[in-house]
Amino acid sequence: MKTNVIILAAGKGTRMKSLDQTRSKVSYPILGVPLVRYVLEAVKPLVNGEIYTIVGFGGEVTTTLVENDAKVVWQHEQKGTGHAVMQVAPYLQNEEGITLIVCGDTPLLTTETLRNFVEKHWQNHHDLTVMTAILSQPKGYGRIIRNEAGFVEEIVEQADATEAQRLIKEVNAGVYVFDNKKLFEQLQFLSTDNKQGELYLTDLIKLFKKNHYVVGASILEDENEMLGINDRVQLAEAAKLLRLRINRKWMLAGVTFEDPEHTYIGPFVKLAQDCIIAPGNVIVGQTSIGIANLIGPNNYLENMVIGDHNEITHSHLVDSTLGNDNHVGPFARMRGHCEVHNHTKIGNFVEMKKVVFDDGAKVSHLTYLGDAHVGEKTNIGCGTITANYDGVNKFHTEIGKDVFIGSGATLIAPITVADGAFVAAG
Secondary structure, three states, rough: OOOEEEEEEEEHHHHHHHOOOOHHHHHHHHOOOEEHHHHHHHHHHHHOEEEEEEEEOOOHHHHHHHHHOOEEEEEEOOOOHHHHHHOHHHOOOOOOOOOEEOOOOOOOHHHHHHHHHHHHHHHOOOEEEEEEEEEEOOOOOOOOEEEOOOOEEEEEEEOHHHOOOHHHOOEEEEEEEEHHHHHHHHHHHOOOOOOOOOHHHHHHHHHHHHHOOOEEEEEOOHHHOOOOOOOOOOOOOOHHHHHHHHHHHHOOOEEEEOHHOOEEOOOOEEEEEOOEEEEOOOEEEEEEEOOEEEOOOOOOOOOEEEOOOOOOHHHHHHOOHHHHHOEOOOEEEEEOOOOOOOOEEEEEEEEHHHHHHHOOOEEEEEEEEEEEEEEEEEEEEEOOEEEEEEOEEEEOOOOOOOEEOOOOOOOEHHHHHHHOEEEEEO
8 A cells, every 4th residue: 555645834934033035934944954854854764655745835945855855736825734735636636545644844753653653543444543642731732532432533723622622631743644535535525614714634534524434543652743843932942852862862872972962963964883072063964974083072064974984993993092083173164075084183273175184184273175185194284275266166276195284375276285295384
């Protein structure tokens, strides 16, 4: 049976209070990654059909974020969640299987949680399963109304709930699994007879019950996973939870974080065992850090590789004279797909962009290296600059091995410094 996914990502996000009228809510980043990308990465392992992302406000921006992994469907008028799903009918209405529906602003949902959710749907032979959570403060969420047998009778939105219904602690987490054909069969019967005047996806529960379809619920173990982002306070709250989740994963895998509360590791970063990460680091993008590297405090590392995994052997680790394989920082900034090999030193206030830094090379402080290759055991003196930009084009600097570059040198690219060369200070 096919599993398809619909991601709801058309909302305006008015409470984000942005002056940028082209920006969608789901494009706001956490640790350098847009909200909707977290959702996409969570659902991708579950799909053997298609992923459809419904875009609306700021849709051009959202499209650029998802188009490589999902089909984009437009909701040109925002008339509710039910109306949003209707836009996918031309593509899915005749398909066998199930459809998982998630919101594009829920970055804490995990693949494991969604997989368990889908499996319970199959195991219990439901036609519709609703993900729910038990909250001590349920204000603002749709309440789950169950019958005596424990099946879901309806979901009542906060605005439409009675005083008695508002006391219910079980709430809608906004994630659903539908029998696909029954979903699109019943969508056409939705009504705008509610205080918002919208087509609610949650109203399908009453329609399913009317047709004697089986509607169940699966309670979320970690209520934090249902957190949706509606304003910048919630964005910061979700960022903290994600940061600590990521850091915990790496600590359990053998990486030392001296202060995990103040260390920022992106979701696509890879860290190897016996790394030591000091406080204040921001390490994002497709960054990979190999075994036994020391990343000192307050660095910014993006889309780069530190340490060659293939060349690091166990003997390196037990040789006390070698210590950590590379020493970075403090206050280094590296980006643009830098490659740092082994036994290097990259010190205070060094910036690198698109640099290959070979084994044993050193650049200890106050230096800019851009569009450059630095050879083995080369020493770059304080205040060195590779002047790689002439105002129009970028040019390459090639520095050989065993080179000594004195303090305050300016290397105007394109230039080659041969192996063993000596460049005097200034």
